[in-house]
Amino acid sequence: xxxxxxxxxxxxxxxxxxxxxxxxxxxxxxxxxxxxxxxxxxxxxxxxxxxxxxxxxxxxxxxxxxxxxxxxxxxxxxxxxxxxxxxxxxxxxxxxxxxxxxxxxxxxxxxxxxxxxxxxxxxxxx
Amino acid sequence: xxxxxxxxxxxxxxxxxxxxxxxxxxxxxxxxxxxxxxxxxxxxxxxxxxxxxxxxxxxxxxxxxxxxxxxxxxxxxxxxxxxxxxxxxxxxxxxxxxxxxxxxxxxxxxxxxxxxxxxxxxxxxxxxxxxxxxxxxxxxxxxxxxxxxxxxxxxxxxxxxxxxxxxxxxxxxxxxxxxxxxxxxxxxxxxxxxxxxxxxxxxxxxxxxxxxxxxxxxxxxxxxxxxxxxxxxxxxxxxxxxxxxxxxxxxxxxxxxxxxxxxxxxxxxxxxxxxxxxxxxxxxxxxxxxxxxxxxxxxxxxxxxxxxxxxxxxxxxxxxxxxxxxxxxxxxxxxxxxxxxxxxxxxxxxxxxxxxxxxxxxxxxxxxxxxxxxxxxxxxxxxxxxxxxxxxxxxxxxxxxxxxxxxxxxxxxxxxxxxxxxxxxxxxxxxxxxxxxxxxxxxxxxxxxxxxxxxxxxxxxxxxxxxxxxxxxxxxxxxxxxxxxxxxxxxxxxxxxxxxxxxxxxxxxxxxxxxxxxxxxxxxxxxxxxxxxxxxx
Numbered sequence: 001x002x003x004x005x006x007x008x009x010x011x012x013x014x015x016x017x018x019x020x021x022x023x024x025x026x027x028x029x030x031x032x033x034x035x036x037x038x039x040x041x042x043x044x045x046x047x048x049x050x051x052x053x054x055x056x057x058x059x060x061x062x063x064x065x066x067x068x069x070x071x072x073x074x075x076x077x078x079x080x081x082x083x084x085x086x087x088x089x090x091x092x093x094x095x096x097x098x099x100x101x102x103x104x105x106x107x108x109x110x111x112x113x114x115x116x117x118x119x120x121x122x123x124x125x126x
Numbered sequence: 127x128x129x130x131x132x133x134x135x136x137x138x139x140x141x142x143x144x145x146x147x148x149x150x151x152x153x154x155x156x157x158x159x160x161x162x163x164x165x166x167x168x169x170x171x172x173x174x175x176x177x178x179x180x181x182x183x184x185x186x187x188x189x190x191x192x193x194x195x196x197x198x199x200x201x202x203x204x205x206x207x208x209x210x211x212x213x214x215x216x217x218x219x220x221x222x223x224x225x226x227x228x229x230x231x232x233x234x235x236x237x238x239x240x241x242x243x244x245x246x247x248x249x250x251x252x253x254x255x256x257x258x259x260x261x262x263x264x265x266x267x268x269x270x271x272x273x274x275x276x277x278x279x280x281x282x283x284x285x286x287x288x289x290x291x292x293x294x295x296x297x298x299x300x301x302x303x304x305x306x307x308x309x310x311x312x313x314x315x316x317x318x319x320x321x322x323x324x325x326x327x328x329x330x331x332x333x334x335x336x337x338x339x340x341x342x343x344x345x346x347x348x349x350x351x352x353x354x355x356x357x358x359x360x361x362x363x364x365x366x367x368x369x370x371x372x373x374x375x376x377x378x379x380x381x382x383x384x385x386x387x388x389x390x391x392x393x394x395x396x397x398x399x400x401x402x403x404x405x406x407x408x409x410x411x412x413x414x415x416x417x418x419x420x421x422x423x424x425x426x427x428x429x430x431x432x433x434x435x436x437x438x439x440x441x442x443x444x445x446x447x448x449x450x451x452x453x454x455x456x457x458x459x460x461x462x463x464x465x466x467x468x469x470x471x472x473x474x475x476x477x478x479x480x481x482x483x484x485x486x487x488x489x490x491x492x493x494x495x496x497x498x499x500x501x502x503x504x505x506x507x508x509x510x511x512x513x514x515x516x517x518x519x520x521x522x523x524x525x526x527x528x529x530x531x532x533x534x535x536x537x538x539x540x541x542x543x544x545x546x547x548x549x550x551x552x553x554x555x556x557x558x559x560x561x562x563x564x565x566x567x568x569x570x571x572x573x574x575x576x577x578x579x580x581x582x583x584x585x586x587x588x589x590x591x592x593x594x595x596x597x598x599x600x601x602x603x604x605x606x607x608x609x610x611x612x613x614x615x616x617x618x619x620x621x622x623x624x625x626x627x628x629x630x631x632x633x634x635x636x637x638x639x640x641x642x643x644x645x646x647x648x649x650x651x652x653x654x655x656x657x658x659x660x661x662x663x
Contacts, residue, residue: 012429014388014433021385097504103504104502105501121501
């Protein structure tokens, strides 16, 4: 399995740590973390990434604005994004469904299952 | 094995045996409650929309039956409100006869099904069972534990084909344990599951009922222990053999260890959040109201709900979700004490060790791939179509429809081709099996009365065949009598639409079925892969 580089953008320390542990230990993927949208966008511009996990509800910049910026930049527009949220309703809202994100993972997720979910959402397991 | 895994795929944890009925027609309501109680459901009854809403804020119902014409807040608005506030259980609407607009509005508002009034309680109960079954995705019609069999449709328990005599509460307990074979239920949890607001006993009652159930099982000749006591935690169905408890993959040990370490770092901040919520409740109780404080408390609970489950505190996430929803109503004095209770329970929960037993987490079990329950893919055309309301370019589904009415078949052809679905129609069942193999449909539509044979028998035969037992089957029928409807669900139908129906209704139902089928298949595929790789290892 090839190594992946994943950026996680979430303002919750616990979530960042858990995702980092989950992806590193089960898949040996490289995990980069950002605690705000602004920081995340900066990392996305400078690093080569295979995917971004983006929390929907963060103070400051909201997820839709971050997605829009990612899509507008030629450097980042091809990076697949998976949304993270504890609000299930997000998955029904058209603005998120049509946002260009590939999928939503509802929190709390199981750290042992998350890697498989990412692979499924991004078609990495076929 | 796969069936066990799939039965764990719940989107979130609901009280499986507890239902809410929101109905202002006293006569119908009373009949229904009695009927459902006879089926061992604990039913709460609300007489208007607002009361219904309040109930949903206190208990996580797996299924809510809503009348459309309700005082204060009508059923469709309540349905929309529930969906808007993340309610993920099933909603069944009761609509007035012939009001097609209501049906479509209701389904679009997030209802899963509807029943036209006046209806018989039998039909309604069959619909409820079908919805509960669908929520369990591929949940078995009959629940088993070795030779012990429980048939929820007739509330019968047998052992070696001998009927068991079990008290109603004992039955309800047994059904709950069989439905969730790997879950540990605390006594307080069982109270919440199986007793409604009107008859709340204390925990010793649960103990007595468990004891009685054990005696009854033993009296029936079951030597082994069926219900196991998990010290300090509660009760669960005793795993039958090592194959029932899936083995965790090798890597998980280290993820678990890491999780435990991270928990040590975040535990204190989490407890601070909880204290904050506690203070907010106290402030509101003292009569000081602040919108900022309220929203901050809600936010804190939201964060806890999203995080605790990752550390194995599944119950903690559930309680936090209750608190989060409750925080929207901090201005309501009678909810404050309830909130306080949850906060206390959450305190206790966080101070105990996390559940390492495979239980459900936001609906997923930690030892199976639990893929489809909290992962929602955006890229499927079916979902895009449902959400956006626009027509997808293609749904790429093959549908086989059998109906002796050529006009209906032609109509189906027109409706479905617009959605990119391919349709093969048969006027008789003669060529059915040949077409099934040759055409390999993704979904089958059947009529109840087919010339020369019965659609119900055909459905039953399809379900008997291993190759087709998971194939989605939808019935279209002019029959509205509950016996027929009961029969077709018993034969293994997934859904039933009464003729005449509207296009959006039919298409929504088909898309829903296809999507569910896709998710189940995806999950079992992954699960089989995991099992294979474990076996190889």
